[in-house]
Amino acid sequence: MKYKKNGHYPYTVDNINALVEKYKISTDVAEILLERGIATDAEIDKFLNPKLSNLHDPFLFNDMDKVVNRIRQALNNHEKILIFGDYDVDGITSSYILLDYLKSQGCSADVFLPNRYSDGYGLTRDAVNYVIETFHPSLIITVDCGISGHDEVEYIKSKGIDVIVTDHHDCPELLPNCLIIDAKLPGQRYPFSELCGAGVALKLVQALSNIDTMRKYLPVCAIATVSDIVPLID
Numbered sequence: 001m002k003y004k005k006n007g008h009y010p011y012t013v014d015n016i017n018a019l020v021e022k023y024k025i026s027t028d029v030a031e032i033l034l035e036r037g038i039a040t041d042a043e044i045d046k047f048l049n050p051k052l053s054n055l056h057d058p059f060l061f062n063d064m065d066k067v068v069n070r071i072r073q074a075l076n077n078h079e080k081i082l083i084f085g086d087y088d089v090d091g092i093t094s095s096y097i098l099l100d101y102l103k104s105q106g107c108s109a110d111v112f113l114p115n116r117y118s119d120g121y122g123l124t125r126d127a128v129n130y131v132i133e134t135f136h137p138s139l140i141i142t143v144d145c146g147i148s149g150h151d152e153v154e155y156i157k158s159k160g161i162d163v164i165v166t167d168h169h170d171c172p173e174l175l176p177n178c179l180i181i182d183a184k185l186p187g188q189r190y191p192f193s194e195l196c197g198a199g200v201a202l203k204l205v206q207a208l209s210n211i212d213t214m215r216k217y218l219p220v221c222a223i224a225t226v227s228d229i230v231p232l233i234d
């Protein structure tokens with residue numbers, strides 16, 4: 001019996017049994033691996049035995065060095081940072097990852113999570129006015145949103161407040177005129193564009209600290225990765 005994939009028959013019961021034997025995995029797991037095109041020894045080993053050393057360098061993102069410098073400056077000067085998140089699992093976990101790290105560095109950071117019904121998604125004029133009046137930040141960092149907020153970013157900057165956008169959504173033609181880390185920003189060297197927002201926040205924390213420090217946030221990032229339905233790879 002052969003298994004069907006996209007109208008073809010790329011693997012057989014023998015292929016599955018060979019994987020079950022070699023990797024001591026269940027038939028179901030073997031089938032899922034092959035179904036997803038994870039088939040060579042190198043690919044299977046990387047998927048079944050992920051290593052932190054396999055993670056990509058966060059400084060492959062455009063602007064990452066500038067973002068790290070701006071946040072370090074904020075930490076050194078005890079600036080008030082406001083994290084502008086989102087109401088879903090990805091937005092909440094992204095906010096947590098960045099907030100917890102900044103607080104561990106002695107920063108007085110706050111988080112704003114929009115209300116899905118009264119605020120809506122992303123940077124809106126009302127939400128921006130609210131956070132400026134409530135938290136008086138000198139730096140606003142978005143997580144899991146912001147890439148489509150060109151006008152609101154201009155508005156924030158007109159108030160003398162710096163903005164860093166971190167996001168993973170498709171980039172519009174008109175990008176915000178500020179530092180940007182977006183997994184889907186065209187033309188950057190970072191090799192994987194399918195991170196969730198929490199994945200992007202995790203890469204930012206990695207860039208600000210090191211792999212040992214960011215380990216703490218891996219379980220939370222995994223929850224977001226599943227919840228936001230992005231690929232469970234890379």
Ligand SMILES: [Mn+2]
Pocket residue numbers: 090091144168196197228
């Ligand atoms: Mn998201």
